Amino acid sequence: MATQTSTRGQHKQNFLNPIWKANPLFVLLLGTCPALAVTTSIEQAIGMGILFTIVLVGSSVLISLLRKIIPEEVETPAYIIIIATFVTIVKMLSEAFVPALYEGLGVFLSLLVVNCIVLGRAEAFAKSNGVYDSFLDALGNSLGYLIALLIISVVREILGTGVITLGAVFPFIPKTVIPVLKYSSSLDFSIPLFARPAGGFIVYGVVEACIAAHTWHQKDKEMAAKRAAAQAAAAARAKAQVAGEAK
Amino acid sequence: MEETKQNENKLASPEKQSKPEWQHWLAVGGILCAIGGVSALALTALNLVTGPIIKRNNDQKQLAGYRAIYANCQAVSDPVAIDNNANLAEYYQAYSDEGKTQLIGYIYNSKTIAVKSYGNIHAMVGISSEGDNPVLGKVYLVEDSLSYKNTFETGYVEPYNANPSDETLAAVKCGATYGATALNEIITAARDHFTANFGDSFQEPLADDAKTIWGEDLQQDLVKETYLSDHTYARKAYRFFEDETMIGEWGQLITTKYSQGSDSIRMTIGFKGTETNVVWGKMAITQASVSDADALNAFVETYNAAPGESAFDSATSGSLAILKDMALDAKAAFAAAGGLQSTERNFNQIEKDYAAVSDPVVYSDKTLKNDSYGAKATAYRSWSVYSDAEKTTEKAKIFKMRVQMDVDNPVSSDPHAYVPEHIESDTVYLIALSGEVTAPTVDGMYVLSDSSGRHQVITDYINGFDNSKAEDGVVGTDATYSLKGIWTGLKLAKSLYAGE
Numbered sequence: 100m101a102t103q104t105s106t107r108g109q110h111k112q113n114f115l116n117p118i119w120k121a122n123p124l125f126v127l128l129l130g131t132c133p134a135l136a137v138t139t140s141i142e143q144a145i146g147m148g149i150l151f152t153i154v155l156v157g158s159s160v161l162i163s164l165l166r167k168i169i170p171e172e173v174e175t176p177a178y179i180i181i182i183a184t185f186v187t188i189v190k191m192l193s194e195a196f197v198p199a200l201y202e203g204l205g206v207f208l209s210l211l212v213v214n215c216i217v218l219g220r221a222e223a224f225a226k227s228n229g230v231y232d233s234f235l236d237a238l239g240n241s242l243g244y245l246i247a248l249l250i251i252s253v254v255r256e257i258l259g260t261g262v263i264t265l266g267a268v269f270p271f272i273p274k275t276v277i278p279v280l281k282y283s284s285s286l287d288f289s290i291p292l293f294a295r296p297a298g299g300f301i302v303y304g305v306v307e308a309c310i311a312a313h314t315w316h317q318k319d320k321e322m323a324a325k326r327a328a329a330q331a332a333a334a335a336r337a338k339a340q341v342a343g344e345a346k
Numbered sequence: 347m348e349e350t351k352q353n354e355n356k357l358a359s360p361e362k363q364s365k366p367e368w369q370h371w372l373a374v375g376g377i378l379c380a381i382g383g384v385s386a387l388a389l390t391a392l393n394l395v396t397g398p399i400i401k402r403n404n405d406q407k408q409l410a411g412y413r414a415i416y417a418n419c420q421a422v423s424d425p426v427a428i429d430n431n432a433n434l435a436e437y438y439q440a441y442s443d444e445g446k447t448q449l450i451g452y453i454y455n456s457k458t459i460a461v462k463s464y465g466n467i468h469a470m471v472g473i474s475s476e477g478d479n480p481v482l483g484k485v486y487l488v489e490d491s492l493s494y495k496n497t498f499e500t501g502y503v504e505p506y507n508a509n510p511s512d513e514t515l516a517a518v519k520c521g522a523t524y525g526a527t528a529l530n531e532i533i534t535a536a537r538d539h540f541t542a543n544f545g546d547s548f549q550e551p552l553a554d555d556a557k558t559i560w561g562e563d564l565q566q567d568l569v570k571e572t573y574l575s576d577h578t579y580a581r582k583a584y585r586f587f588e589d590e591t592m593i594g595e596w597g598q599l600i601t602t603k604y605s606q607g608s609d610s611i612r613m614t615i616g617f618k619g620t621e622t623n624v625v626w627g628k629m630a631i632t633q634a635s636v637s638d639a640d641a642l643n644a645f646v647e648t649y650n651a652a653p654g655e656s657a658f659d660s661a662t663s664g665s666l667a668i669l670k671d672m673a674l675d676a677k678a679a680f681a682a683a684g685g686l687q688s689t690e691r692n693f694n695q696i697e698k699d700y701a702a703v704s705d706p707v708v709y710s711d712k713t714l715k716n717d718s719y720g721a722k723a724t725a726y727r728s729w730s731v732y733s734d735a736e737k738t739t740e741k742a743k744i745f746k747m748r749v750q751m752d753v754d755n756p757v758s759s760d761p762h763a764y765v766p767e768h769i770e771s772d773t774v775y776l777i778a779l780s781g782e783v784t785a786p787t788v789d790g791m792y793v794l795s796d797s798s799g800r801h802q803v804i805t806d807y808i809n810g811f812d813n814s815k816a817e818d819g820v821v822g823t824d825a826t827y828s829l830k831g832i833w834t835g836l837k838l839a840k841s842l843y844a845g846e
Contacts, residue, residue, distance in 0.1 A: 165381075170374045177381050184385035188392055195396035198403050 113232050117239035123216045124247035125310050130216045133207040134248055135299035139259065142268035144252035146200040148245030150193060150208065152238070154185045155217050159225040159237035161185075166226050178221045179212065186211045199268045216240060254302045259294030261287055414486040415472035416450050418442045425455065433457060433535040440472070450474065451483060452544070454536035458489060461528045465491035469529060471536040472510075476575050478546030478603070479582075480537045482510040485529065498522035502529065512572045519772070519797030537573075550601050550614055550632050552584060558630040559616040560586075560597060568592060572683075579604055579672040580679035585687075588706075589726045591748055591774045593794045594689035597627065600676035604668050610635045611642070611665060615676050621685035624677055626653040636665040645669065689746055689776070689794070693731060695809075696778040696790030700731040700741050714838040720753025720769070721831030723838045731778075742780035742789050743843055747835040749773045751798075751828060769827050771798030775808050777839045786843050788813055788836070800825035808832060 123129045137147045158181050162169075169177045190208055193201040201208065211217060220240055225233040256263060261281025266274035280288040292298045412419040422438040423446065435457045442448040451474030458468040467490050472483025484507045492498050501520030506529075508514075515533055518526035541547055556564055568587040574580045579602040588596045597618050604611040611634050616627025628650040634642055642665045649657045655677070661670040690703055712725040726746045733741045751771045773796045778789035791811040796804055803825040820829035 168377060169381075170377060172374055173378050177378060180378075180381050180385055184388060187389055191389075191392050191396040191400070195399040195403070198407075 110232065110235055114235040114239040117236065117243040118246065119243070122243040122247055123240050124244055125306060129219065130214055130244060131303070133204075133210065133214070134244075134251065135296060135303060136207050137204055138248055138252040138255050138299060138302075139294050140203070140268070141249065141252045141256050141263060142265065142272075143200065143203045144248040145245070146193075146197065146268055147204055147207070148241070148248050150189045150200075150204075151211065151214075151217075151244055152241035153189050154182065154211050155220060155241045156234060156237040157185045157188075158182045158217060159220055159233045160230055162221045162225040163228060163230045163233035169226075174226065175222075178218065178226075182217055182221065183212045197269060199270070203268060216244065250306060251299065251302050255293045255298055258290050258302075259292070259298055261289030411470055411486045411488065412438075412440055412453055415453055415470060415484045416440050416442075416474075418450065420444050421446050422453065428454075428539060431535060431539070433459065433532045434539060437536075437539070451481075452536075452540055454532075454539065455488075456532045456536075459528050459532065461492060461525050464493045464524060465495075467492065467525060467528055467532075469532055471533050473536050473540040475540070475545060479573050479575060480540045480545050481573075481575055482512070482515065482533065482537065484510055485533065492522070492525050494522050494525065498525040502526040512570075516570075521799055523797075546581070546603065548603075548612065548633075550582075550612065552599070555614040555630045555632060556584075556586070556599060559599060559614065559628040561628075574600075574679050574683075576682075577675050577679050579675040583679065583683065588689065589708075589746075591726065591746075591795070593774050594746065595687045598680060598686060600679055601632075602672040602676050604672055608635065609637075609665075611668060611672065613669060613672055613676075615673055617677065617680040618686050620691070621681040621683075624681060624685065626655060626657075626677070628653050629673065634665070636668075638664045638666075642666065642669065689727075690729065692776060692792055692794060693729070693744055693778075695792040696776060697731050697742050697744065700733060701735045702732040702737045704730040704732070704737065709842070712838065712842065714834055714841075716830060716834040719751070719827050719830040719834075721749055721751045721827075721834045723831065723835035724748045724750075725835075725838055725842055728842065742778045745777045745779070745839040745842065746794075747775055747777055747839055749775075749828075749831040749835045751831050753827060769799070771796070771800075771804075771828050771831070773798060773804060773808075773828070773832065775832070775835070777836060779839060779843045783844045786840055791832075791836075798825070798828050800828055804828050804832070 117123060121127060124131065124134050133147065138144045158178070161181050162178055165177075165181075186209065189211075190201070193204075193208070220233075220237055224236050228236070257279045262279060263277040264275075265277070266272040290298075293302065408422075409419065412422055419440045419442065421441045421444050423441075425436040425438055427436050428434045433456055434454055436455045438453045438455070439446075440450050440453050442450045451472050454471045454473060456467075456469045456471065458466050460466050468488040470486045470488060472485075474481045474483055485503060487499070487503065490499065497520070501522055502518065502525070505517065505520075506514040515530055518530050520526050552569070553567070556567070564586075568590060570585045570587070570592065572583045572585065574583055580600050581603050582601045584599040584601070585595050586597045586599070588594045597616055599614050599616050601612070601614045604613075612632040613629055614632055615629040617624055618627060619625035629646060631643065631646055636642060645661060645666050646669075655674075658670040658673060661667055693700065693703065706727040706729050708727045709725045714723045715721070716723075724747070726748065728743055728745045730737075730740050731742050731744060733739045749771075750773075751769050753769050774794040775796075776792045776794065778791070779786040780789050781787040788811060791808045793805050793808045798804055803823060807820075807823065807825070807829055817830070817833045820826050820833065823829060
């Protein structure tokens with residue numbers, strides 16, 4: 100029973116850790132280049148996140164399945180073939196069914212082949228873990244990356260263009276423009292800098308600063324709790340000593 | 347976390363290593379090949395599904411480009427490569443039906459042209475035909491990565507697409523001159539290719555015809571060629587200009603063509619005057635393949651002795667009647683284009699109620715420089731205008747001036763600017779002076795053309811000029827440098843008026 104609970108807990112950790120505590124973009128600082136390039140619009144960021152999920156989950160599961168077959172001398176070439184196959188599959192599918200997304204992502208879609216998150220999870224996790232664990236780990240990392248892209252893109256699209264545009268990338272969404280900071284050409288509070296690469300760096304930096312502040316705050320709280328516990332223990336010990344001496 | 351670090355079954359494990367080495371490497375290679383093979387099979391299968399969809403998407407996207415040129419385009423032919431052309435890569439035939447039976451025109455696909463260091467343009471150009479004549483069509487920009495993209499598109503591409511014509515094609519001074527010139531060259535190359543391959547590639551011996559028609563009167567050989575449309579015989583107009591400003595026409599030649607079976611006549615005729623008062627010039631037969639060629643040549647000789655519409659009264663039959671129709675069609679084309687666009691037609695903008703104009707005094711090398719503002723003023727010609735038809739009372743003198751500027755403004759208003767503003771402008775204008783030669787009155791000034799970046803400010807200043815204005819007043823007008831140049835031209839005109 101205890102083993103089962105522990106295994107379930109590990110599954111949960113495999114899935115949840117990469118979403119927040121070990122987020123590949125915000126905490127491990129991996130995959131930053133495409134993250135800055137494709138986050139000019141929310142739809143594009145979601146599209147990249149979905150395609151990234153297909154590549155990472157598919158390649159991790161397959162590598163985990165084949166981990167006992169692939170000779171260690173050719174592990175890396177084999178992983179790259181598998182990852183490249185999934186990248187090519189998502190490229191073909193997006194070019195056929197979501198051409199606007201394919202054009203928007205451009206070269207960054209092809210560059211998923213050498214994305215350090217994808218190759219990193221294959222080398223660090225999938226090759227030495229079971230299929231289910233690898234699936235959860237890949238899904239967690241993908242979701243973590245998607246959420247990170249989404250956060251940056253929401254800030255950049257609103258600040259950079261003043262509106263949220265839907266339906267420009269995904270053909271099945273009706274084309275809608277939601278004004279947030281721009282209501283007309285004369286009533287426009289948008290800051291075009293945020294739609295440019297420099298804006299991406301600024302948003303990424305601010306989010307990193309917020310995470311760092313939160314992390315340090317948590318550490319301070321933990322330290323304070325530890326100190327309080329140590330003081331309480333010392334007080335208890337002193338009390339016990341006094342009581343003993345009194346006896 | 348349960349990390350199942352099991353590599354016991356891998357080929358490199360001890361028990362596997364006991365196998366002969368070649369077997370081991372064969373297995374390694376085999377597995378890698380198998381993974382590659384399965385990947386290839388999967389991608390091939392997927393390509394079979396997505397390939398046709400991708401092709402259809404691309405076709406629709408290309409068709410959208412073609413429809414920006416020909417709205418009713420339904421299909422195009424396979425591309426035909428164009429060799430040895432600096433601007434063009436290939437052309438397509440555009441059809442209004444999917445069966446490709448109704449040809450509506452040609453679409454020329456340009457090469458990607460680098461515009462200095464400003465970026466690239468890649469365009470598709472429509473050229474259709476009216477008889478043998480090429481007709482300019484719209485332009486679709488496949489790529490425009492110019493750093494001044496907006497100025498280029500709003501200042502040149504949009505006006506051209508709104509009215510594809512020689513006039514809008516020539517208006518390259520739009521604030522994005524280099525990009526506009528590059529696109530102008532693409533469009534011109536497309537029209538030349540069309541003319542050479544599908545239209546009438548015949549080139550009139552213009553110099554000979556001009557000499558025959560104008561004789562000793564021919565002053566300049568500065569010519570612009572314009573294709574004519576909506577005419578039965580008239581093909582092209584050659585506009586002769588009075589000086590290098592290419593403003594102020596001196597005369598026009600209209601070329602005409604008749605072709606019926608084996609009979610053909612090519613005739614060029616000269617015109618001056620306005621659209622309501624056409625002045626007939628001589629004509630030249632460039633080519634005649636008719637049975638009564640002798641009669642035709644004899645008629646032309648008679649006509650050239652006394653050119654005029656009434657000379658055609660006797661041309662009632664055979665090729666003479668055809669020649670009459672050709673000449674009348676040429677006259678109609680001349681009038682439809684507004685007649686001769688001479689400089690003199692603008693005099694009433696600054697001198698009202700004059701009765702007569704003298705012949706022009708043509709200046710050579712009359713210039714004045716203003717080094718402080720990088721301006722060079724040039725006087726081209728002047729006319730006297732009279733208040734009586736007998737030309738006894740001179741009302742004023744009108745000068746045709748040009749001011750060219752090429753200077754770096756140090757942007758003194760912005761101390762942080764590290765790149766000076768480059769001012770490049772070219773303004774041609776008229777100045778009317780009257781009164782005392784030592785202290786003349788400026789009756790008015792009028793802009794004939796202006797290619798400066800402050801076009802509106804300069805036009806308003808010149809057209810609204812009066813004697814109350816002082817040179818110091820140009821400071822702070824947002825066009826200080828250019829208006830200093832205009833004043834330099836005024837000083838030169840005044841010195842010429844004083845007889846210096």
